[in-house]
Amino acid sequence: MTTLTRRSFGALIGASATTLATPGLLRANSTGRLVIIGGGFGGASAARFARINYPDVDVTLVEPYPTFVTCPYGNLILGGKRTLPQITHSYDGLRARGVNVVQDRAADIDPDARTVALESGASLQYDKLIVSPGIGLRWGAIDGYDQAATEVFPHAWMGGDGSQITNLRAQLEALPEGGVVGLAIPENPFRCPPGPYERISMIAHYLKQTNPTAKILAFDSKEGFSKQGLFEDVWAELYGDMIEWIPANQDGRIVAVDVQNKLFISEFGEEHRVDVGNVIPPQTSAAIVRDTGLANDTGWVPVNSRTFEADAARDIHVIGDATIAGPMPKSGYIANSTSKTAVSAALADLTGGSAPSDPVYFNTCYSHGGEDYGISVVAVFRATDDGFEATPDSGGLSPRGPLSELAENRRLEARYADAWYDSITRDMFS
Amino acid sequence: MTRKQLLAVSLLAGIAATGAKADDRTPLLAQSCAGCHGQSGEGMGEIARIAGYDRTAFIAIWEEFRNDERPATIMNRIARGYTDDEVAILADYFSSIE
Numbered sequence: 001m002t003t004l005t006r007r008s009f010g011a012l013i014g015a016s017a018t019t020l021a022t023p024g025l026l027r028a029n030s031t032g033r034l035v036i037i038g039g040g041f042g043g044a045s046a047a048r049f050a051r052i053n054y055p056d057v058d059v060t061l062v063e064p065y066p067t068f069v070t071c072p073y074g075n076l077i078l079g080g081k082r083t084l085p086q087i088t089h090s091y092d093g094l095r096a097r098g099v100n101v102v103q104d105r106a107a108d109i110d111p112d113a114r115t116v117a118l119e120s121g122a123s124l125q126y127d128k129l130i131v132s133p134g135i136g137l138r139w140g141a142i143d144g145y146d147q148a149a150t151e152v153f154p155h156a157w158m159g160g161d162g163s164q165i166t167n168l169r170a171q172l173e174a175l176p177e178g179g180v181v182g183l184a185i186p187e188n189p190f191r192c193p194p195g196p197y198e199r200i201s202m203i204a205h206y207l208k209q210t211n212p213t214a215k216i217l218a219f220d221s222k223e224g225f226s227k228q229g230l231f232e233d234v235w236a237e238l239y240g241d242m243i244e245w246i247p248a249n250q251d252g253r254i255v256a257v258d259v260q261n262k263l264f265i266s267e268f269g270e271e272h273r274v275d276v277g278n279v280i281p282p283q284t285s286a287a288i289v290r291d292t293g294l295a296n297d298t299g300w301v302p303v304n305s306r307t308f309e310a311d312a313a314r315d316i317h318v319i320g321d322a323t324i325a326g327p328m329p330k331s332g333y334i335a336n337s338t339s340k341t342a343v344s345a346a347l348a349d350l351t352g353g354s355a356p357s358d359p360v361y362f363n364t365c366y367s368h369g370g371e372d373y374g375i376s377v378v379a380v381f382r383a384t385d386d387g388f389e390a391t392p393d394s395g396g397l398s399p400r401g402p403l404s405e406l407a408e409n410r411r412l413e414a415r416y417a418d419a420w421y422d423s424i425t426r427d428m429f430s
Numbered sequence: 431m432t433r434k435q436l437l438a439v440s441l442l443a444g445i446a447a448t449g450a451k452a453d454d455r456t457p458l459l460a461q462s463c464a465g466c467h468g469q470s471g472e473g474m475g476e477i478a479r480i481a482g483y484d485r486t487a488f489i490a491i492w493e494e495f496r497n498d499e500r501p502a503t504i505m506n507r508i509a510r511g512y513t514d515d516e517v518a519i520l521a522d523y524f525s526s527i528e
Contacts (some may be wrong), residue, residue, distance in 0.1 A: 053457060116461070333465060340461050357455065362462035364504065378504055379463075380511025394511030398503070410478065412503045419475035420466045427464060 031056045032350035035116055035126035036290065037106045039063030040092060042132030042320035042335035044428035049340045051097045054347050060124060061094065062116065064105040069159035072190060072332050073421055076368060077165050078172060079202030084162045093429045109292040111313040128346040131294070132320040133286035134158065134336060135191050141282040142184065143256035152259040153277035157191060171276040172206060178213040182264050182274030184254035185220040186282040191321045191330045193226035194377070196280055198367035201231065205370045216271065218245045218262060221253040221267040227367065227377055229400055234369035237403050285322035300324045305383035307345035307355055308338060317342040328381050328388050333363045336424055359383050366417035374413030459516055471524045476485050485525035492517050
């Protein structure tokens with residue numbers, strides 16, 4: 001494969017794999033081939049940024065799903081504030097920019113040959129590879145929770161085809177009057193630290209209107225969580241005693257489920273019957289990076305803080321939730337923000353530039369608590385020689401205080417969250 | 431036309447800024463703002479337009495956010511995370527967009 005010229009490689013791919021769209025997009029004067037695995041917040045942003053800023057580079061994006069369902073704003077489907085089509089995005093905008101979008105699943109990476117094997121049997125040659133594969137769910141970490149169990153107790157923690165989040169929404173609609181909704185929330189680290197607590201809020205927002213005697217039991221494997229004070233204010237102000245949060249030190253860790261009898265079973269053997277269950281299982285990096293030796297024994301991928309090149313392989317840059325990047329959160333905005341530094345660093349090698357100096361990584365995580373009720377955490381991160389750090393004396397949480405004094409602040413943050421969603425999804429797909 | 435203006439116009443027009451060099455911090459720094467303020471700072475929903483902002487005013491308002499001297503929801507928290515040099519780069523960039 002490596003002895004083929006670029007042109008003959010393109011022709012070969014075109015001939016051998018009908019799933020590969022428009023091989024003619026390979027540019028005649030290409031300065032290199034950038035292959036990107038994963039079309040989410042990291043990968044789609046990387047592809048678009050590369051096409052705009054490095055027009056001579058061939059960009060191929062490998063993504064198994066035909067469209068992208070965002071995890072951000074998925075909770076708003078549960079709250080009745082969005083529908084699935086409103087959070088589903090097409091790759092046509094990237095195609096129009098000249099990205100070769102390949103609907104396939106990356107099955108294997110060969111770092112020595114610099115090839116990506118696809119599930120369909122085709123193979124892609126790269127000069128630089130960006131991998132933004134997202135998370136994997138740790139099947140078996142909760143006894144009884146396997147693929148089949150997700151139909152009864154959806155996780156709704158990966159966008160996929162959208163069926164997990166609509167499943168959970170349908171179950172909430174069918175909840176018996178005064179019924180019990182249970183959530184099982186994992187230990188750190190996991191995707192979207194404030195996500196479970198926004199979800200609790202959005203479920204309560206919906207039930208308050210349709211089923212006000214219902215109960216939400218949030219079983220947590222931790223004893224604290226992101227934006228905790230702000231969320232506890234939301235719950236007290238808007239939802240009274242509908243929500244009960246049960247931390248690990250009050251036997252909140254769910255270690256097993258029984259889908260037949262709809263039971264959550266705690267660490268100390270307590271059985272909790274729920275009418276609707278949402279199990280957010282413990283997580284690891286996606287299989288592609290663990291199978292190819294890019295992850296270490298934590299299950300996550302160590303990377304260079306200035307280039308995002310994986311410690312374990314040359315010319316492979318890993319971004320997004322799969323990486324070890326604390327104190328940066330596993331968030332869509334961080335995947336988006338870091339993708340641009342990763343692209344710039346990777347392509348500097350190919351285009352004669354230098355790697356970005358003093359990169360700054362930016363994150364705002366907005367959460368919706370209810371109607372016109374937004375809260376946020378902000379951070380500006382910088383690379384250090386051995387990792388990442390939050391810029392001192394910056395960032396932080398929305399102010400706390402009585403809703404009577406902060407109503408306009410909460411309303412504005414809710415609208416800013418909506419604008420963030422529109423802006424960042426354009427930054428990925430337009 | 432300066433190189434920065436050229437870059438700004440190119441990005442605004444959706445035309446590739448050919449040869450954007452990674453050692454120019456402008457594109458990567460400005461991306462932080464684009465996440466909420468729109469691709470070229472054009473504003474988004476209730477989020478303010480920053481494209482075409484007067485350079486001196488941009489820096490002065492940033493300083494007010496940084497010192498909590500201006501009503502804010504999140505920009506006060508963001509403003510404290512950037513150095514004077516970085517704010518000047520952002521002011522150059524966004525003031526250059528028509």
